[in-house]
Amino acid sequence: MKCPYCSSNDTRVVNSRPADEGTAIRRRRECGACHRRFTSYERAQFEALMVRKRSGRLEAFNPDKLLDKLRIACNKRPITEKQLREFAYGFEDEVQVPEIASEEIGRRTLHFLKGLDDVAYIRFLSVYRDFDSVDRFIEEIKQLGELGDPPG
Ligand SMILES: [Zn+2]
Structure with missing residues (x-):
């Protein structure tokens, strides 16, 4: 070393x-x-965290990909690069499973952002969840408002 x-x-x-x-x-x-x-x-570590895509295909978890998405969601928000890196690069150690569904990665990422910044959370949500209608998206944001303080 x-x-x-x-x-x-x-x-x-x-x-x-x-x-x-x-x-x-x-x-x-x-x-x-x-x-x-x-x-x-x-x-000791699992070989590599595998991600089960919606199509059923498996691919190796890539923290850089997650970091890219986080950077987009957190652009110009009061969240530091360090916080994002810690989450993305610590993800594999944190989950401690050999395989994870891509939806679960999204769910955990949303949970992480929710505690940090509502705007970043909503941005990530809009990109991550494939909303089939504007109504469903608005519904989700309403639920967010009910969980915490009203925005603004
Ligand atoms: Zn030395």
């Missing part, structure tokens, strides 16, 4: 111990070049 300070490959493990209730191993490492110490975590 490369040293995060000087990028030297000359690093060694000083000690290892279980972390996060045994789901990870925490290793202290020391760099042979700059002698600084740093920590790394090792975790």
